Amino acid sequence: MAKKKKGDGPRAVAVNRKARHNYFITDTVEAGIMLTGPEVKSLRLGSASIGEAFASDRDGDLFLMNAHIPPYGPATAFQADSPLRPRKLLLHKKQLANYVGHKNRTGITVVPLSIYFNDRGIAKVELGIAKGKKMHDKRATEKDRDWNRDKARLMRDKG
Secondary structure, three states: OOOOOOOOOOEEEEEOOOHHHHEEEEEEEEEEEOOOHHHHHHHHOOOOEOOOOEEEEEOOEEEEEOOEOOOOHHHHHHOOOOOOOOEEEEOOHHHHHHHHHHHOOOOEEEEEEEEEEOOOOOEEEEEEEEEEOOHHHHHHHHHHHHHHHHHHHHHHHHO
């Protein structure tokens, strides 16, 4: 295995691009995820989808639901679970209480923003506390983004 450079940083495996479009993200946190060996190998190949995923609480723990991690080809004999199975998220007790408390409020959901490998090679999930956007909020966000892009272009050309 080739040595990593110091500035490599985390390598994103799956990114939920629609999360920032459909939700206001108020807070983010990094959480560990419980995976089996073949699931980690499949993630290392870069094949995962979290577009429809969300976090749900069961028995005081937070689980990642609806995240699709496809089976790893060479390890088919060891994979009995579904690619959409719930996966336990690993958080500190205070973080867990905070996120479960936010989840119980109306209109608040916990969505995964990305799955990546940190510098030590451990799979992590970036979770965000999200509140749904209405159509007019989405239009306003797009309008602000376009104006900021045009403003930067004007400043670059003039200055």
